[in-house]
Amino acid sequence: MANPFLRTKSIDHLQQEGLQETGFNRVLGLWHLTAIGLGGIVGVGIFVLTGTAAATKAGPAVLLSFLIAGLASAAAALCYAEFSGMIPVAGSAYTYSYAVLGEFAAWIIGWDLLLEYALVVGVVAIGWSGYLQSIFEQIGIHLPPWAQGASGTGKGHVFDLLASLISLGIAALLSIGMEWGSKFNSLMVSIKLGIILLIIGVGSFYVNPEHWHPFMPFGFNGVMGGAALVFFAVFGYDTLTTAAEEAKNPQRDLPRAVVVSLGIALILYVGMSLVLTGIVEYSTLNNAAPAAKAFSDIGLKWATFVISVAAVAGITSVLFSFMLAGSRIWFSMSRDGLLPKWFSRVHPKYKTPARPTWIIGVVTAFIAGLTPINKVAELANIGTLFAFVVICSSVILLRKRRPDIERSFRTPMVPLIPLIGIGFSIWLMASLPGVTWVRFVIWLAIGLLIYLTYGQRKSKLAQNERR
Helix, strand or coil, rough: CCCHHHCCCHHHCCCCCCCCCCCCCEEEHHHHHHHHHHHHHHHHHHHHHHHHHHHHHHHHHHHHHHHHHHHHHHHHHHHHHHHHHHHHCCCHHHHHHHCCCHHHHHHHHHHHHHHHHHHHHHHHHHHHHHHHHHHHHHHHCCCHHHHEECCCCCCCCCCEEEHHHHHHHHHHHHHHHHHHHHHHHHHHHHHHHHHHHHHHHHHHEEEEEEEEHCCCCHHHHHHHHHHHHHHHCCCCCCHHCCHHHHCCCCCHHHHHHHHHHHHHHHHHHHHHHHHHHCCHHHHHCCCCCCHHHHHCCCCHHHHHHHHHHHHHHHHHHHHHHHHHHHHHHHHHHHHHCCCCCCHHHCCCCEEEECHHHHHHHHHHHHHHHHHHHHHHHHCCHHHHHHHHHHHHHHHHHHHHHCCCCCCCCCCCCCCCHHHHHHHHHHHHCCCCCHHHHHHHHHHHHHHHHHHHHHHHHHHHHHHHHHC
């Protein structure tokens, strides 16, 4: 009997499986997939991190920080693109790891990403609530104190009602059908992109080139520090690869959507960086809402409201993308037998994995409603970086083991590009606080216990070995 830790799925079988009828509706075209990627990448960070990184790390050279972070992120994105075209099956990094590194590595990645995606949804839902309450206040609507936030976040606060409701709302949207959900997400992304382009376009008329001098006030070390800070704003494209079995032409469109979504996001981030550091002194951007304050300082007070609207639309699409990703990975792990089969039953009417979707929705609704944002955010990055290391490593391994496999997209300059992705991800993981590592290890230990007591015996591959 094969070592249970090293059981691998056949890539040839996965390629055939990905093109067969799997119970999902194939309704996602290139734009819908790109919108999911943009939904995951471009959130409220474009209005916050651009200013914060400029004020505290890089100055006007923050655009170089974004380019460096973008190149590092692109290294991982190109590896994802290769796998998404080669293995068009739901599950993204989990499924790719299963094919190259074996069942145990796949379990670790899947278990890790379940936590990461749920935490991202919780964090983002809290941020969504804050921006929507800001809009409400500007038009004279005030929630009762008990409903404004979790206990400890303000006087009289008990429960963040809006954060909880949006988590449940996105779960409902994902459960009733991908076609309607993807149309809604595409609308939110279009609103977000339109407003960002409007802000950049209007702001360009107020740019004073003198504000860009000195260009690199903190030196190149500051630029690299800025790159580390903003790197977390330029990933999220991995969410679209989890929807492989709902894509009309996954082998063609998934790799394109990964590359296009990251490319568009980088252009927007660089554009916002140039405008913000051009309309005001970079040193004034160190506040909670740097974009809104910068435009208010130059007399464009209407921009505060418009930016809030864009933030709400942007955050809604982030919620959609990450809850979609979490539910599809959960579904894939269940379908493979590593979690109970009950989770992988597709809804007979809506053709969606409704059970894991609703569980994630309810759990994140409680997390977002009852937990202060800083407590939720502490774990929300390490897992994605860990997945990046695994995927980039897998591309190198698979090129050596199976050079014969047909690849609709090939990562250029292997092994250099994957090594860049690995190196940058490890560097960022090493910079995370020690407490984050402790909690991460505890979560993985829980996952190991579940795998040893359930997954390694119940997996489909294990059952096939016993026949």
